[in-house]
Amino acid sequence: MSGNKVIKNLKSFSTAAERFEGSHVLCPGCAHSIIVREILNATNDNLVVSASTGCLEVCTAIYPHTSWDCSWIHIGFENSSTAVAGAEAMNKALRKKGRIGADVPEPKFVAFGGDGATYDIGFQWLSGCFERGHDMMYVCLDNEVYANTGGQRSSATPIGASATTSPAGSTSYGEKQNKKDIIQIMAAHGSPYVAQVAPNKWKDMIKKIHRGFDTKGPVYINAMSACTTEWKFAPHETIEVSDLATDSLVFPLYEIIDGTELNITYRPKNIVPVRDYLGAQPRFKHLFKPEYEYLIKEWQERVDAYWEYLQRREEARV
Amino acid sequence: MSKSIKDMGWDELVQGAALFSFEGDVDYEMSQVQPEDRNYAETNSRNAYVGDWRVEKPVFNKDFCIDCQFCWIFCPDTSIIARDKKMIGVDMDHCKGCGICVEVCPTNPKSLLMFNENTDNEEALTQWPEKSEEKGE
Ligand SMILES: Cc1ncc(C[n+]2csc(CCOP(=O)(O)OP(=O)(O)O)c2C)c(N)n1
Ligand code: SF4
Ligand code: SF4
Ligand code: SF4
Ligand SMILES: [Mg+2]
Numbered sequence: 135m136s137g138n139k140v141i142k143n144l145k146s147f148s149t150a151a152e153r154f155e156g157s158h159v160l161c162p163g164c165a166h167s168i169i170v171r172e173i174l175n176a177t178n179d180n181l182v183v184s185a186s187t188g189c190l191e192v193c194t195a196i197y198p199h200t201s202w203d204c205s206w207i208h209i210g211f212e213n214s215s216t217a218v219a220g221a222e223a224m225n226k227a228l229r230k231k232g233r234i235g236a237d238v239p240e241p242k243f244v245a246f247g248g249d250g251a252t253y254d255i256g257f258q259w260l261s262g263c264f265e266r267g268h269d270m271m272y273v274c275l276d277n278e279v280y281a282n283t284g285g286q287r288s289s290a291t292p293i294g295a296s297a298t299t300s301p302a303g304s305t306s307y308g309e310k311q312n313k314k315d316i317i318q319i320m321a322a323h324g325s326p327y328v329a330q331v332a333p334n335k336w337k338d339m340i341k342k343i344h345r346g347f348d349t350k351g352p353v354y355i356n357a358m359s360a361c362t363t364e365w366k367f368a369p370h371e372t373i374e375v376s377d378l379a380t381d382s383l384v385f386p387l388y389e390i391i392d393g394t395e396l397n398i399t400y401r402p403k404n405i406v407p408v409r410d411y412l413g414a415q416p417r418f419k420h421l422f423k424p425e426y427e428y429l430i431k432e433w434q435e436r437v438d439a440y441w442e443y444l445q446r447r448e449e450a451r452v
Numbered sequence: 453m454s455k456s457i458k459d460m461g462w463d464e465l466v467q468g469a470a471l472f473s474f475e476g477d478v479d480y481e482m483s484q485v486q487p488e489d490r491n492y493a494e495t496n497s498r499n500a501y502v503g504d505w506r507v508e509k510p511v512f513n514k515d516f517c518i519d520c521q522f523c524w525i526f527c528p529d530t531s532i533i534a535r536d537k538k539m540i541g542v543d544m545d546h547c548k549g550c551g552i553c554v555e556v557c558p559t560n561p562k563s564l565l566m567f568n569e570n571t572d573n574e575e576a577l578t579q580w581p582e583k584s585e586e587k588g589e
Binding site for chain 1: 457458460462465471472473474481482483484485486487490495496497498499500501502505519520521522524525526527528529530531534535536537543545546547548549550551552554555556
């Protein structure tokens with residue numbers, strides 16, 4: 135049996151035979167593993183996976199154990215993309231030469247990277263893979279910080295977040311730069327499919343992962359990954375915080391097909407104020423001091439403007 | 453190799469070593485075979501234990517469960533055991549006690565609740581709350 139798993143509802147999804155094992159050492163409540171499970175369980179195909187250095191790689195390959203029940207490459211911080219691209223190119227070449235028979239089913243190639251690996255350190259590798267057009271899916275686990283090394287800011291860290299290299303204190307409100315718009319950047323590479331997903335919205339996520347697996351060429355998935363340790367909420371609140379992220383539109387869920395066809399895939403029934411999303415995470419607690427209230431207002435304006443922009447693009451098909 | 457990989461130090465590993473998830477050849481489709489029918493290698497983390505991370509543990513009360521599988525999909529530690537669309541129980545070797553499964557359980561009263569790690573499960577079931585009148589959030 136190969137191809138995407140037929141998933142009618144959560145009950146049918148739960149019959150999946152898991153290929154990501156427990157006793158990895160990710161924090162209790164970590165969203166990285168929820169995302170990985172949803173992706174691996176969405177397909178019946180064989181998988182060739184890599185992970186760049188970061189929480190996911192380090193915590194799922196603690197010597198002498200592996201948590202992966204599929205081919206998995208342990209690689210550097212910057213090059214999970216090229217490791218999988220290389221495997222994909224090799225697969226193509228060996229099939230051409232007949233050294234892998236046509237009867238051997240095609241595996242799916244998936245690279246995971248954190249936001250540090252994706253937005254910053256591995257960006258030129260990722261960009262090269264997309265330019266060359268490898269048939270692969272790249273998944274960024276976006277927790278907006280270099281979590282594995284103790285919470286340094288990355289170019290995914292949003293304005294006002296307190297990180298160890300952009301700490302909030304008596305003279306600073308934390309991170310000063312706005313988050314890089316990686317989804318537009320990857321779409322501008324001419325990628326046939328880019329999308330933002332969130333593990334709490336599993337149905338939307340599975341649909342996009344299925345579409346990604348069905349797409350030939352380099353697919354980019356930005357997966358919001360709520361980090362209990364660095365966002366500083368309690369481990370049992372991961373799904374609650376994720377719901378606030380998607381329902382406040384801080385993480386809008388949408389996809390871009392062939393660079394132009396933008397579809398918003400989730401419209402919250404009740405849009406939650408950005409303030410509620412921020413209030414649930416102590417990394418933003420200083421913003422609630424009277425002198426920084428204006429930052430919350432500005433943030434809400436940015437979110438509103440971006441939502442407006444997405445809607446216009448969806449309508450205009452450009 | 454005479455020594456088990458588990459007894460070797462990091463400096464005894466061959467460079468570029470591979471860790472195996474399974475024993476011997478895998479001639480079945482992994483996506484179709486449930487864990488109980490797989491031949492795991494000792495180097496698979498399934499054979500490791502993180503149960504001692506817990507301070508509190510989830511206790512499952514099947515009387516109220518509607519098999520919605522919210523707990524299954526959102527467990528970060530592959531520790532909710534679902535078979536044939538039914539929620540069967542919690543894998544206590546791999547559960548870290550995060551409490552997500554309890555948060556997302558929609559029944560009233562909940563079908564999963566956190567108890568102190570040392571509480572006996574039978575005892576926990578006798579302490580189960582009644583259906584609450586409060587409307588869900
Ligand atoms: C070239 C290089 N620089 C720095 C490091 C140290 N390092 C390991 S993981 C990590 C942070 C990873 O952050 P991110 O990619 O966001 O993943 P996360 O841990 O947040 O999931 C860093 C800086 C490294 N391994 N290699
Ligand atoms: S620090 Fe964050 S991303 Fe890393 S394992 Fe912990 S919760 Fe997961
Ligand atoms: S407490 Fe956490 S790790 Fe344990 S079964 Fe529930 S969701 Fe999984
Ligand atoms: S979330 Fe609750 S009701 Fe749903 S399957 Fe799990 S225990 Fe049963
Ligand atoms: Mg990160």
